């Protein structure tokens with residue numbers, strides 16, 4: 593968010609923000625001659641709101657605009673956005689893919705289906721030194737050199753090479769080990785997350801539970817369509833009273849760790865308004881439902897009963913006076 597609103601403009605990249613990414617009319621009204629791409633989370637962190645990928649992709653493709661999605665929260669095990677029309681998928685592999693909270697990383701997946709040479713993206717159709725044989729007198733464009741994989745080609749050849757965002761071998765090793773157990777971890781974590789979300793709906797002082805896998809969620813139909821095996825291990829819930837109650841819950845938990853990561857084998861708790869979303873301007877935070885009384889959970893591999901008991905005792909302690 594701070595990258596889109598504050599950092600990228602320093603490089604001439606400007607972003608319009610929409611209130612509801614699933615409101616096609618609103619998104620379409622913002623498309624102009626200088627629009628290149630729409631960026632959205634498939635399952636939003638921490639609301640778990642689900643992106644309706646298919647109609648959005650179809651509408652954008654009519655305009656020659658690419659759809660880039662952040663699929664970090666569900667991971668490729670629960671949601672495969674390219675099958676619904678997404679053009680580029682990005683992941684923080686620090687989260688569910690690595691799964692052990694022990695290494696930083698990221699991945700960019702190019703569908704190979706979007707026509708980046710459609711005229712909106714001069715960087716693919718301009719002859720550049722980086723892909724040319726200058727000594728041989730042959731000058732080419734990224735489109736000529738890489739064909740259908742021109743986006744991935746440019747990510748590697750222009751950005752990775754020049755900006756140096758290269759994963760260290762030790763991190764790659766840890767993340768590949770994590771990847772081997774992705775299905776087993778996700779299956780158990782999603783099962784526990786749904787049980788905990790259902791439980792929290794009936795706990796005193798809990799005002800709302802955000803988890804699109806709940807029958808009470810307004811996104812349940814989208815969840816059934818896009819993530820039939822579960823929405824993920826992240827959920828959030830609101831508490832009565834003021835922010836001090838949130839702080840007391842965070843202090844009183846014994847099984848949950850207070851850490852900003854998600855997708856770890858350890859269950860984590862965080863107050864997003866103070867930690868993960870502190871750089872998001874207040875108005876946007878409110879629109880995303882991230883107020884001072886919200887707590888986010890990332891469910892790990894401990895037993896669901898222990899996690900439920902831990903939350904129950906922490907909430908009792910937080911409201912004992």
Ligand SMILES: *Cc1c(COP(=O)(O)O)cnc(C)c1O
Nearest residue numbers: 637662664665684685686696697
């Ligand atoms: C954590 C996170 C990121 C950023 O990941 P880093 O590995 O910290 O760079 C991006 N998107 C989502 C949805 C995340 O949860």
